Amino acid sequence: xxxxxxxxxxxxxxxxxxxxxxxxxxxxxxxxxxxxxxxxxxxxxxxxxxxxxxxxxxxxxxxxxxxxxxxxxxxxxxxxxxxxxxxxxxxxxxxxxxxxxxxxxxxxxxxxxxxxxxxxxxxxxxxxxxxxxxxxxxxxxxxxxxxxxxxxxxxxxxxxxxxxxxxxxxxxxxxxxxxxxxxxxxxxxxxxxxxxxxxxxxxxxxxxxxxxxxxxxxxxxxxxxxxxxxxxxxxxxx
Numbered sequence: 001x002x003x004x005x006x007x008x009x010x011x012x013x014x015x016x017x018x019x020x021x022x023x024x025x026x027x028x029x030x031x032x033x034x035x036x037x038x039x040x041x042x043x044x045x046x047x048x049x050x051x052x053x054x055x056x057x058x059x060x061x062x063x064x065x066x067x068x069x070x071x072x073x074x075x076x077x078x079x080x081x082x083x084x085x086x087x088x089x090x091x092x093x094x095x096x097x098x099x100x101x102x103x104x105x106x107x108x109x110x111x112x113x114x115x116x117x118x119x120x121x122x123x124x125x126x127x128x129x130x131x132x133x134x135x136x137x138x139x140x141x142x143x144x145x146x147x148x149x150x151x152x153x154x155x156x157x158x159x160x161x162x163x164x165x166x167x168x169x170x171x172x173x174x175x176x177x178x179x180x181x182x183x184x185x186x187x188x189x190x191x192x193x194x195x196x197x198x199x200x201x202x203x204x205x206x207x208x209x210x211x212x213x214x215x216x217x218x219x220x221x222x223x224x225x226x227x228x229x230x231x232x233x234x235x236x237x238x
Contacts, residue, residue, distance in 0.1 A: 013051035017043070021057065022064040025151075029068015030075060032123045036065070037154050044158020054155055062151035065116070069126045069143045076130025101132045108134055109142035116146040117153070 021039060028036035040061045047054040104111065108129060115125035129139055 013046070017052055018056060018060045022060050022067075025061050025064025026068040026071070029065060029070075029126070030072035030123060032120045036061070037119070037150075040151065040154030041158035041161070044155040044160075045162035047155065047159055048162035054159060057155050058148075058151045061154065062147040065147035065150055066143055069116075069122065069147065070140070072123050072126040073130040073134075073136075073139055073143075076127035077133075077136075079131055104129055104132060104134050109138065109145075112139070112142045113146040113149065116150045122146075 021043060024034050024039050025036045028034040040057065043052055043057040043061075044054065046052065047057060112125055112129065115121040126139075126143070
């Protein structure tokens, strides 16, 4: 175990580590199986000792994430033309894409920033934004915020773990990863709760609409019954 820790410490202290960090963060932007967040947290743990430099870790990780997000965005943009030719107006897929366009146009920046903290979610969002024709300038602005905040977040988590267990990097790494998992669980719980509330509100609105439609239909039948020849004759005699 000591030999493994020494090897890991030597690796993160090497100047080549920054290149590896950049590559992993970039690849994770469009191929979400690379553990970029774990690598950033690990760098933060060892940054307590001064190597690697925590500010350099934030800068390199943010730049890699920024590049990766744009690659994913451009991949989506490249497929947008084929999607437009494939979709037929009035179909379910067409309505889904139109809904995505409207949602991203309304609060796409917030979705992009939040999705950076959801494993796999960041790629789905960035590619969808390219696919639906989201404005490139706005995407770059919010992608910058997302990348910097994510890099700071991962580095700080690792640094907190490293500071708490300065002489035991394994425990420091476990604490940093545990904090990251905890934040992810909280975010997912909030998203689930909000989605449940939206479904409940939608079901209530649907029920109210059904009641209104039934009432309207009943009134219409009553009006039609009042206009039948028998009723009109009876009304005339009276």
